[in-house]
Amino acid sequence: MITLSFYSAAAASLLAAVSGMLAANSGIAEQSILPIGLPDLPFHLRLDALSGFFMTVIGLLSFFVSIYSVGYVKGFIGSRPVTRLIVFYCIFIAGMFMVALADDALFFLVSWEVMAAASYFLVMFEDEKTANRRAAFLYMVVAHVGAIAILLSFGVMAGLSAGFENFSGFTFDAMRQAEFPVRWATAAFLLAFFGFAAKAGAIPLHVWLPDAHPVAPSNISALMSGVMLKTAIYGMLRVTFDLISSFPWWWGAIVLTIGLLSAVMGVLYALMQHDLKRLLAYSSVENIGIILTGIGLAMIFVSFNLPVMAALAMTAALYHTLNHAMFKGLLFMGAGAVLHATHKRDMDEMGGLIHRMPWTAALFLIGCISISALPPFNGFVSEWLTFQAFLLSPSLPNQIMKLFMPMAAALLALTAALVAVAFVKVFGVTFLGHNRSGDISHVHEVDRHMRAGMIMSAVACLALGILPSLFIGWTDILIEQMAGARLSTSASAGGWLWLTPIAPERASYSGFMVFAGILAVYGIVYAILHVNPGKIRRGAIWDCGFEKLTNRMQYNSVSFSMPIRRIFGFLFFIKEDVQITKAPHPVFPVKLHYYLRIRDRFWFWLYMPVSKAAFWVSRKVGRLQQGRIQVYLIYSFLTIIVLLLVKSL
Amino acid sequence: MNGSIVEILQIVILIGLAPAFAGWIKVVKCRMQGRTSPGLFRPYRDLAKLFSKDIVLAENASWIFRFTPYLVFGTVIIAGAVVPMLSTNLPLSLTADAIVLVGLFGIARFFTALAGMDIGTAFGGMGSSREMMVASLAEPAMLMAIFTVSLLCGSTSLSGIAGTVSGAGFIAKPSLAFAFFAFVLIALAENGRIPVDNPATHLELTMLHEAMILEYSGRHLALIEWAGMMKLFLFMAIGSALFFPFGIDAADNISGIPQAFVFLVVKLGAAGVVLVLIETGLAKMRLFRLTEFLGSAFLMATLGMLSFFILE
Numbered sequence: 033m034i035t036l037s038f039y040s041a042a043a044a045s046l047l048a049a050v051s052g053m054l055a056a057n058s059g060i061a062e063q064s065i066l067p068i069g070l071p072d073l074p075f076h077l078r079l080d081a082l083s084g085f086f087m088t089v090i091g092l093l094s095f096f097v098s099i100y101s102v103g104y105v106k107g108f109i110g111s112r113p114v115t116r117l118i119v120f121y122c123i124f125i126a127g128m129f130m131v132a133l134a135d136d137a138l139f140f141l142v143s144w145e146v147m148a149a150a151s152y153f154l155v156m157f158e159d160e161k162t163a164n165r166r167a168a169f170l171y172m173v174v175a176h177v178g179a180i181a182i183l184l185s186f187g188v189m190a191g192l193s194a195g196f197e198n199f200s201g202f203t204f205d206a207m208r209q210a211e212f213p214v215r216w217a218t219a220a221f222l223l224a225f226f227g228f229a230a231k232a233g234a235i236p237l238h239v240w241l242p243d244a245h246p247v248a249p250s251n252i253s254a255l256m257s258g259v260m261l262k263t264a265i266y267g268m269l270r271v272t273f274d275l276i277s278s279f280p281w282w283w284g285a286i287v288l289t290i291g292l293l294s295a296v297m298g299v300l301y302a303l304m305q306h307d308l309k310r311l312l313a314y315s316s317v318e319n320i321g322i323i324l325t326g327i328g329l330a331m332i333f334v335s336f337n338l339p340v341m342a343a344l345a346m347t348a349a350l351y352h353t354l355n356h357a358m359f360k361g362l363l364f365m366g367a368g369a370v371l372h373a374t375h376k377r378d379m380d381e382m383g384g385l386i387h388r389m390p391w392t393a394a395l396f397l398i399g400c401i402s403i404s405a406l407p408p409f410n411g412f413v414s415e416w417l418t419f420q421a422f423l424l425s426p427s428l429p430n431q432i433m434k435l436f437m438p439m440a441a442a443l444l445a446l447t448a449a450l451v452a453v454a455f456v457k458v459f460g461v462t463f464l465g466h467n468r469s470g471d472i473s474h475v476h477e478v479d480r481h482m483r484a485g486m487i488m489s490a491v492a493c494l495a496l497g498i499l500p501s502l503f504i505g506w507t508d509i510l511i512e513q514m515a516g517a518r519l520s521t522s523a524s525a526g527g528w529l530w531l532t533p534i535a536p537e538r539a540s541y542s543g544f545m546v547f548a549g550i551l552a553v554y555g556i557v558y559a560i561l562h563v564n565p566g567k568i569r570r571g572a573i574w575d576c577g578f579e580k581l582t583n584r585m586q587y588n589s590v591s592f593s594m595p596i597r598r599i600f601g602f603l604f605f606i607k608e609d610v611q612i613t614k615a616p617h618p619v620f621p622v623k624l625h626y627y628l629r630i631r632d633r634f635w636f637w638l639y640m641p642v643s644k645a646a647f648w649v650s651r652k653v654g655r656l657q658q659g660r661i662q663v664y665l666i667y668s669f670l671t672i673i674v675l676l677l678v679k680s681l
Numbered sequence: 682m683n684g685s686i687v688e689i690l691q692i693v694i695l696i697g698l699a700p701a702f703a704g705w706i707k708v709v710k711c712r713m714q715g716r717t718s719p720g721l722f723r724p725y726r727d728l729a730k731l732f733s734k735d736i737v738l739a740e741n742a743s744w745i746f747r748f749t750p751y752l753v754f755g756t757v758i759i760a761g762a763v764v765p766m767l768s769t770n771l772p773l774s775l776t777a778d779a780i781v782l783v784g785l786f787g788i789a790r791f792f793t794a795l796a797g798m799d800i801g802t803a804f805g806g807m808g809s810s811r812e813m814m815v816a817s818l819a820e821p822a823m824l825m826a827i828f829t830v831s832l833l834c835g836s837t838s839l840s841g842i843a844g845t846v847s848g849a850g851f852i853a854k855p856s857l858a859f860a861f862f863a864f865v866l867i868a869l870a871e872n873g874r875i876p877v878d879n880p881a882t883h884l885e886l887t888m889l890h891e892a893m894i895l896e897y898s899g900r901h902l903a904l905i906e907w908a909g910m911m912k913l914f915l916f917m918a919i920g921s922a923l924f925f926p927f928g929i930d931a932a933d934n935i936s937g938i939p940q941a942f943v944f945l946v947v948k949l950g951a952a953g954v955v956l957v958l959i960e961t962g963l964a965k966m967r968l969f970r971l972t973e974f975l976g977s978a979f980l981m982a983t984l985g986m987l988s989f990f991i992l993e
Contacts, residue, residue, distance in 0.1 A: 386743045406788040407781055419780055423831060438986035441828055445821035452787060453813040456794045465801030530775050539837040545776040546759060553755035561900050566735040573739045574896055575802040587806025595814035599972050
């Protein structure tokens with residue numbers, strides 16, 4: 033049953049991905065109206081290049097994850113019922129596709145809620161734990177605050193496009209054709225950006241994300257981090273570039289600022305984590321930040337009418353969208369494999385898993401290299417394109433922007449470097465060294481379905497890394513629709529092997545050559561050295577001659593990030609405490625207890641006041657409730673009098 | 682055709698001369714400090730000795746530990762193929778621009794840090810953690826320095842930059858000076874020289890890079906040491922290409938190559954002396970003072986970029 037349902041989900045996702053791929057490539061918009069929905073408000077569907085692109089992203093990862101799920105969900109058999117998981121899994125994927133296909137505000141919001149509700153139940157899957165219930169609740173609250181903002185934004189646009197008296201403005205077509213006054217367009221954009229940023233987990237609206245993503249089953253975490261966040265990116269692009277379509281430069285500056293803030297803070301928070309899945313969740317915040325940075329740049333370039341640069345920045349953003357889906361999906365699937373095999377999420381209890389799970393380790397490593405933006409894998413290409421877009425910013429006519437750009441580029445560079453630290457830590461602590469919690473001989477490699485899901489995404493990571501010109505050719509029409517210029521002619525001027533975004537003498541990169549070159553040198557050097565190789569003797573660890581080394585003396589995730597904690601500690605709430613038990617002799621301590629707690633400052637700055645205020649207001653309002661019928665009758669009586677007064681004025 | 686010959690020649694020079702450059706630094710340093718030097722060719726003999734030795738591998742070393750030396754060696758050679766040392770006319774220079782070069786050093790470091798953690802010793806983890814910390818501050822500074830120069834030249838390709846800077850009509854700007862100063866600081870950090878790291882030490886409290894590769898032996902160690910020498914050599918070549926590209930041949934012919942080679946040797950010799958002066962004049966910094974050192978490099982580079990955007 034499990035096999036059948038996940039195979040059909042995989043097939044459906046693949047179909048959707050293929051149709052999306054074709055739609056994005058041809059750029060033809062296909063519309064249809066479904067005879068369901070409310071009276072006079074039928075559901076409109078539309079498949080154009082933009083939705084085709086996101087259908088591809090969602091479909092591809094859903095396909096990989098569905099294959100993976102066949103093996104992963106079998107692990108729950110015997111411990112808990114899985115029917116709920118399977119049903120909501122399929123509804124969740126369907127909801128994401130519907131969001132990408134919706135062509136009116138009503139259907140969009142219905143799909144949006146279907147997606148949110150399905151993922152809420154998936155986060156609640158292991159609902160016996162308090163932390164999970166709390167995380168799911170927080171997720172629901174933030175998702176709905178965001179949904180209200182999106183609803184209001186659509187309301188503004190619909191009302192302005194066809195008047196507030198009738199409903200005909202609710203289709204995206206009507207909004208597309210309308211010209212919005214700047215003030216109202218800004219209101220609509222800010223509302224939509226707030227709503228979508230809440231869903232995307234951009235800082236400061238991210239607090240739900242590191243709670244909700246890790247507690248869901250890992251296949252769900254992969255989908256949530258990999259593609260659900262991308263529906264928010266889709267929404268932003270749809271509203272700004274398609275529905276509103278002309279905007280001042282400072283909208284882009286807002287997106288860029290939020291993007292950079294998310295990128296830097298996201299990776300620093302990720303570095304402080306020791307829970308594997310929580311770290312990955314924070315890293316999604318960071319990647320959303322990088323995508324927003326690209327979109328913000330593109331918006332700035334578009335508003336100053338610089339189409340080629342806008343095309344470059346937009347390509348970088350979309351490329352990173354697809355890349356992040358692939359490697360974050362891979363990493364969450366890998367984390368799921370580790371969880372499946374060890375039943376642990378805390379990295380500080382792991383270590384040495386590479387010997388027990390060689391496949392998972394190698395595939396997870398590919399994910400780590402890709403996300404750390406190292407050549408020749410895919411993360412590097414999108415990062416490189418973003419940097420190239422930054423380097424074109426001197427042609428901006430605005431002085432403020434010019435001052436801002438070097439800082440922005442510096443922050444992005446810092447982010448890229450810190451990600452590598454975070455993922456050396458993840459891989460090193462989890463898979464390398466000795467195990468920190470004792471015997472791991474029972475740990476075994478995962479089954480072939482789980483491996484297949486991970487292998488496919490790893491291959492996608494490599495392919496996207498070494499063949500970027502194919503991607504640029506594929507998104508050409510989409511980029512032209514959004515930015516007003518194409519890249520493909522200049523980007524593949526030197527042939528498919530070389531990526532030359534603007535001109536070959538300006539910048540060029542060939543992931544394929546780097547990959548082939550490293551392999552070739554490896555092969556040659558290996559061959560030369562193994563003509564007459566010296567013996568390899570296995571021996572005990574040398575460690576500068578120190579003796580009595582135990583596994584607990586290895587660096588763990590807390591000690592690994594200690595230097596970074598010292599440098600960037602002022603950004604967090606850090607409570608550190610060392611308790612030394614000195615009895616019986618004051619000179620020779622017998623026990624040392626180290627206590628460390630790191631908390632998100634945004635929680636105290638932003639959320640605590642809001643939740644306190646909410647409680648305060650409800651307490652005050654609660655006083656109305658007396659429990660006596662006479663009092664309530666007085667309330668109704670007073671209300672009627674007030675209404676009559678208002679009416680008569 | 683000529684391009685390919687130059688390309689091969691460059692890689693041969695990089696592989697062949699890097700140990701001599703390391704030896705030159707040792708010789709000058711010994712002179713400076715009033716010691717007798719082991720001679721220019723000491724590094725060659727060290728490498729030969731290491732290659733001929735057997736390997737002792739720790740019991741739980743995984744494939745990552747054994748793969749890393751080859752990968753590190755490979756990335757440095759790929760980097761060497763794109764840095765214009767003799768000529769800007771390199772057929773492979775399209776493969777990687779300056780940003781990719783930083784990425785190449787990044788992947789070598791990524792794997793070295795993993796290899797440090799692979800054995801599961803306290804020193805290895807310590808070295809990885811500290812090296813990654815230094816890198817996380819040095820790498821953005823390096824990128825900013827490169828960005829500043831590429832904004833001036835309108836190109837991130839190293840050959841393009843070298844061509845523009847050495848070309849007629851190029852006027853040195855203040856931003857270039859900022860970038861150069863930042864680059865010097867970063868080169869010290871990236872290559873593990875004093876005041877960031879002490880390449881001559883094996884004392885656990887002072888080592889960064891050495892701590893990660895403590896467990897290596899035999900040909901693995903030889904490859905890593907050799908790659909380290911080549912990296913130092915390359916950084917000098919990158920500095921020369923970005924800031925002092927005079928003498929680098931631009932035309933597509935072989936006849937200019939001997940002259941370019943002479944220039945390269947002279948520049949490297951001078952760079953070695955400067956490096957020794959810095960290393961002899963300074964003491965190694967405490968680890969957490971490094972943030973100030975690297976932070977100032979980052980600041981310099983950002984200032985350079987800022988001055989480009991505002992003044993130029």
